[in-house]
Amino acid sequence: MSYVVALDVGGTSMKGGLVTLSGEVTVFPGRPTGRERGADAAVATINSYVSELADAGTATFGQAPAGVGLAVPGIVSATVALYSANIGWRDVPVAAFVPDGLPACLGHDVRTGGLAESVFGAGREVSDFLFLPLGTGIAAAVVVGGEPYGGANGWGGEIGHTPVWPDGEKCACGQRGCLETYASAAALARRYAARTGDAATAKGIVERAASDGDAAAVLGDAVEALAISLASYTLLLDPSMIVIGGGLGEAGPALLDPLAERLAARLSFREPPPLRQSALGVRAGMMGAAILGWRAAGRTDWSPGLVGHGVGHGL
Amino acid sequence: MSYVVALDVGGTSMKGGLVTLSGEVTVFPGRPTGRERGADAAVATINSYVSELADAGTATFGQAPAGVGLAVPGIVSATVALYSANIGWRDVPVAAFVPDGLPACLGHDVRTGGLAESVFGAGREVSDFLFLPLGTGIAAAVVVGGEPYGGANGWGGEIGHTPVWPDGEKCACGQRGCLETYASAAALARRYAARTGDAATAKGIVERAASDGDAAAVLGDAVEALAISLASYTLLLDPSMIVIGGGLGEAGPALLDPLAERLAARLSFREPPPLRQSALGVRAGMMGAAILGWRAAGRTDWSPGLVGHGVGHGL
Incomplete structure (x- = not known):
């Protein structure tokens, strides 16, 4: 049975799997990239994992x-x-990441997740949408004609640093009022701790928002920031839908319902696009990497509809 | 010599011309659309003008x-x-706008202007840019891969109603703090009149900003609003350049120089794209319509490089 190796490489850790032609996935234990030993070491670590x-x-x-x-x-x-x-690398050819002779293809982490959502995830029935994973940070995949669009030089999708309240709170990037400063998982935890002195995860804050005024206020700011940002996106790019992913996206209706309401309120002369929860969750990047692997192999006879089923665990 | 009829239809008036295969343009006097007599009358007026x-x-x-x-x-x-x-029309087939038997093609007004800038205007050497005409209102053409992109349903490009200061001044659309509320030609005139009681055109306000504190304040707000909006656009879509057009765009460096400075100041971790003045000015829509006419005719042997030269005046 033909299969590909699929890797989702983050800054500090990576996860990998095998995906067969018929869509069976075997996920392997993750591993640190070893970036603290330098970019060359990280490349070697990835090569050895592959x-x-x-x-x-x-x-x-x-x-x-x-x-x-x-x-x-x-x-x-x-x-x-x-x-x-x-990670600190510059101009590393794809061949450096894989053993000799294996066809390989690279993709941007968030856009590769968007590709997976486009091919067999929440966006599979539309061709133009936004994939917005909400994690420690926030970046997005702008999907146009079924493919993630990175702009002129691959710097696109940085929605996390678009100004929501231009005179608002200071962001780590040096600007003020960026979306990420209010709506990332890290921002929820930081802003809740600043109000209450208590540590809480973003998930915990969403869960307790119904009964905890501070949690409700922090979540409310995040929802409003997202609504402002998505109103701008909708007006500019008229997407068929907006797919919310990442760890915070797993809050589901507790986040999506108030967000849908606030997005509609921020739009005057047009309907908002529907909000959908990511179908692939934190697995989106690896699933997209599998698509890249099939493309590198020149194969088009794999079964996107089946990928995500039959998930096992390897090693 | 082969030629096409090219029309730029606005809400209240339209202008038309003839464009030959070798790029000679003959511009005809404009005409009201007659929309006040109803949508059918406007369609008939356009047909008769064609x-x-x-x-x-x-x-x-x-x-x-x-x-x-x-x-x-x-x-x-x-x-x-x-x-x-x-204009009030709904679902009018293109054939209704032209005499029987003439091949014809429709385009969105602003996106057709963006197409012209892409094919033989300021964006002719790049494939991904924003065309932003600043007129009485503000809408834009998002150019992706050389072609204007209207989104899933053709509602894209409405940058004029993206929120810049979400709690800012009331916009005619019902929202607050839209770009158009600060940076359209109408907004400059309205905001200057509100401060001073004096009537002035947007062009006049830009011209007197060096010596008139109220004009400088109004222009400064417009520039800041544009910088915030274009920072968001740049982060989302990483354009090769931003082409400023429309009547207000003709202010040239008096607008573009401070805007370039404020845009750079609103971006932290990336360079801003260059700002360029529209090459075709208020003629962009008609030039784009000529391209659509050649496409309708199935001709690809016209000379984009020459269009814009040899401009004459007909009738």
């Missing part, structure tokens, strides 16, 4: 993987990891 | 026009004018 996954696949399926897909942070083309502030 | 231009072209060039292109307001596909709040 090798192990390829070996495991060869043992299971009796053949080498057809291809390798890697979702990586920073500025990326299909063939070169151009720059990552997070 | 007929007159086609007759004039036949007399001059000895043949009927190869095609007709029409830039119209509202929601538009290539074959149907779906809706215009301004």
Whole structure:
């Protein structure tokens, strides 16, 4: 059975899996990137992780993987990891990440997640949408014609630093009032702690908002910031839907219902697009990497409808 | 010599011209759309204007026009004018706008201007940019891969109603703090009059800003609003450049220089894209309509590089 190796590489850790032609997924334990030992070490660590996954696949399926897909942070083309502030690399060719001879393809981490949502996730029935994972930080995939769009130089999708309240709270980026300052998981925890002196996770804050005025206020600011930002996006790009993902997106209706109400209130002369929860959750990046792996292999006969089913755990 | 009829239809008036295969343009006197007599009357007025231009072209060039292109307001596909709040029509097929048998193509007014800037204007050397004409109102063309992008349903580009200061001044659309409320030509005049009691045009306000504190304050707010909005656009869509057009865009460096400075100040971790003045000015819509006319005719052998030269005046 043909399969690909799929990797979702974050700044500090990465996770990988094998995905077969018929859509069966075997997920492997994650691993640190080792970036604290430098960019070269991180590249070597990734290469060695891919090798192990390829070996495991060869043992299971009796053949080498057809291809390798890697979702990586920073500025990326299909063939070169151009720059990552997070890991510190510059201009690393895709071949450096994989054992000799394996066809491989790189993708931007968030846009690769958006690709997966587009091909077999929440956006599979539309071609133009926003994929907005809400995590420690916030960046988005602008999906146009079924494909994530990175702009002229791959710097697109930085919705987390668009100004929501231009004279608002200071953001780590140096500006004021960025979306991320109010609506990331880290922002919820930080702003709640600043009000109450108590530590709480973003998930905990959403859960207690019904009975805790401070949690409600912090969540309310996050929802309003998201509504303002998504109103701008909707007016500019008229998406068919907005897909909310990431850890905070898993709050589901507790976040999406008030957000839908506030988004509608921020729009005058048009209906808001529907809000949908990510279908793939935190697995979106790896699923998108599998698509890149099939593309690298030149295969188009894989089964997107099945991917995500039959999930097992390897190693 | 082959030629097309090109029309730029606004809410209250329209202007038309003939454009030859080698790029010579003959501009005809504008005409009211007659929308106050109803949508049907406006359609009939446009049809009759196209007929007159086609007759004039036949007399001059000895043949009927190869095609007709029409830039119209509202929601538009290539074959149907779906809706215009301004004129009041709904679902008017393109054939209704032109004499029998002439191939014709419709385009959205602002996006058709963006198409012209993309094909032979300020954006001709890049494929991804924003075309932002600043007129009585503000709407934009989001150019992706060389073509204006209208979103899922053609409602894209409404940058004029994106919230800049979400708790700011009331906009005619019902929201608060929209870009248009601060930065349209109408907004400059209105806000200057509110401060001073004096009537002044947007152009006059820009000109006197160096010596008039009220004009400087009004212009400063407009520039800041544009900078905030363009910072968001830049972070989301990473354009190669931003092309400023419309009547107010003709202020040139008096507007673009402070705007470039404020845009850079609103961005932390990336360079701003260059700002360029529209190459086609208020002629952009008609030039784009000519491109649509050639497309309707199935011709690809026209000379974009020459269009804009050899401008004459007809009738």
